[in-house]
Amino acid sequence: MSLVELKNVVKRYGENTVLNGVSLSVEKGEIIAIIGRSGSGKSTMLRCVNGLEPIQGGTVAFDGTVVNDPATDLRKLRQHVGIVFQSFNLFPHLSVEKNITLAPKVVKGVPPAEARTLAEAVLRKVGLAEKIDAYPDQLSGGQQQRVAIARSLAMQPQLMLFDEITSALDPELVGEVLKVLEEVAREGMTMMLVTHEIGFARKVANRVVFMHEGKIWEEGPAAETLGRPHTPELETFLSAVLH
Amino acid sequence: MIRELSYIDVLYLIAATRWTLALTAIAFLGGGIVGLAIALLRVSSLAPLRWLGAIYVHAVQGTPLLAWLFVFFFGLSIFGFTVSPWLAAAAAYSIYAGAFLGEIWRGCLQAIPRTQWEAGASLGLGFTQQLRYIIVPQALRLAIPPTVGFLVQLIKNTSLAAVIGFIELTREGQLTTATTFRPFTVYLIVAAIYFALCFPLTQWSRRLERRLHVAR
Numbered sequence: 001m002s003l004v005e006l007k008n009v010v011k012r013y014g015e016n017t018v019l020n021g022v023s024l025s026v027e028k029g030e031i032i033a034i035i036g037r038s039g040s041g042k043s044t045m046l047r048c049v050n051g052l053e054p055i056q057g058g059t060v061a062f063d064g065t066v067v068n069d070p071a072t073d074l075r076k077l078r079q080h081v082g083i084v085f086q087s088f089n090l091f092p093h094l095s096v097e098k099n100i101t102l103a104p105k106v107v108k109g110v111p112p113a114e115a116r117t118l119a120e121a122v123l124r125k126v127g128l129a130e131k132i133d134a135y136p137d138q139l140s141g142g143q144q145q146r147v148a149i150a151r152s153l154a155m156q157p158q159l160m161l162f163d164e165i166t167s168a169l170d171p172e173l174v175g176e177v178l179k180v181l182e183e184v185a186r187e188g189m190t191m192m193l194v195t196h197e198i199g200f201a202r203k204v205a206n207r208v209v210f211m212h213e214g215k216i217w218e219e220g221p222a223a224e225t226l227g228r229p230h231t232p233e234l235e236t237f238l239s240a241v242l243h
Numbered sequence: 244m245i246r247e248l249s250y251i252d253v254l255y256l257i258a259a260t261r262w263t264l265a266l267t268a269i270a271f272l273g274g275g276i277v278g279l280a281i282a283l284l285r286v287s288s289l290a291p292l293r294w295l296g297a298i299y300v301h302a303v304q305g306t307p308l309l310a311w312l313f314v315f316f317f318g319l320s321i322f323g324f325t326v327s328p329w330l331a332a333a334a335a336y337s338i339y340a341g342a343f344l345g346e347i348w349r350g351c352l353q354a355i356p357r358t359q360w361e362a363g364a365s366l367g368l369g370f371t372q373q374l375r376y377i378i379v380p381q382a383l384r385l386a387i388p389p390t391v392g393f394l395v396q397l398i399k400n401t402s403l404a405a406v407i408g409f410i411e412l413t414r415e416g417q418l419t420t421a422t423t424f425r426p427f428t429v430y431l432i433v434a435a436i437y438f439a440l441c442f443p444l445t446q447w448s449r450r451l452e453r454r455l456h457v458a459r
Contacts, residue, residue, distance in 0.1 A: 052361060075369050079367040087358060089361065091377055093380050102366070103366035107372070155366060
């Protein structure tokens with residue numbers, strides 16, 4: 001059974017159809033890069049996976065649980081599906097430690113001392129062990145995003161969603177965040193990432209999904225799909241972003 | 244009979260101030276409880292609850308406080324209920340202050356970006372957990388200046404309770420004026436007492452706001 005299974009997903013905002021029958025399965029351990037123009041529906045698709053976006057048709061399933069079933073306990077589901085946002089969304093009133101330990105403590109009931117150790121461990125993973133007592137506004141954008149990744153990792157999710165996590169960063173800070181992503185990927189995490197970093201997608205992803213007009217236009221193994229696009233839309237897109 | 248204005252009158256005015264303070268405390272406490280409920284209704288994810296909150300706020304903000312005082316004190320007695328002035332004042336002021344505090348706090352809650360709720364939800368926190376650990380602590384800082392601002396208004400608005408028999412600061416001033424015929428001096432003293440109550444509050448609010456900023 002696939003870890004993530006999207007079947008004919010339809011998402012509308014009023015008259016505007018953002019996802020128009022999207023089907024995709026993601027196996028455990030796979031790394032999927034989702035590319036496409038802005039407005040092609042890639043972020044929306046990602047947000048459907050952890051139930052942040054209600055859908056109007058089709059089904060989204062995670063590990064056998066139907067996400068869009070009203071009876072599904074989304075809180076439970078989200079403990080297993082981490083998401084990192086473009087704009088970091090750290091909690092500005094909490095220290096780095098508290099940002100990371102809030103959910104483990106409140107949602108999972110991890111005792112405070114253990115939570116601190118957990119925070120230290122995930123911060124080491126993203127290379128920010130010395131920032132444990134800092135506040136978000138004392139960190140650079142790249143550091144904030146790494147803390148956001150650490151915060152997500154602390155919940156020990158089975159799947160991680162990354163929503164254009166380098167798009168809001170200054171160019172010189174992109175590298176440090178991608179390095180952390182690679183590290184997470186190496187450890188075998190199942191990942192779905194919406195990205196504009198084509199080079200990174202080619203290097204790290206197993207599979208690339210190209211979205212266009214609310215549909216999956218083209219998908220396949222990363223190197224092959226990016227190297228020899230079958231559709232003129234992907235070709236145009238790649239030549240636009242690559243030069 | 245007209246007599247001279249003496250220090251005794253000033254003491255009477257200061258003594259009457261305790262009713263002003265007691266009314267303010269009751270109004271703020273009752274209004275705070277009602278306001279909290281209204282603010283939560285207004286940010287609820289269920290539309291009917293939001294409407295309920297909105298209807299309440301519009302109804303109360305669109306009617307004078309004086310009318311509420313009359314309704315509770317005189318209005319209910321028509322139906323055979325004897326309502327003590329304290330109960331009438333507590334009810335009327337709680338309803339009134341609740342609407343305004345509810346609106347102030349709703350605004351503060353909604354000033355926190357949607358993405359903060361989303362980040363909390365994505366980590367598996369439920370609605371009340373998001374509210375308690377993420378939204379309220381941030382909204383609190385925003386809420387202090389307008390809340391204290393309203394409290395200052397409330398102190399001054401307790402003078403309306405005179406219509407149901409409270410001899411608080413303004414009413415006492417009126418009575419003193421009637422016996423001494425020195426309205427200018429008397430009301431100047433009344434104003435000074437109000438100022439002495441309100442000014443420290445606004446100063447305290449500014450200090451608190453600064454301190455919360457440093458501590459984030």
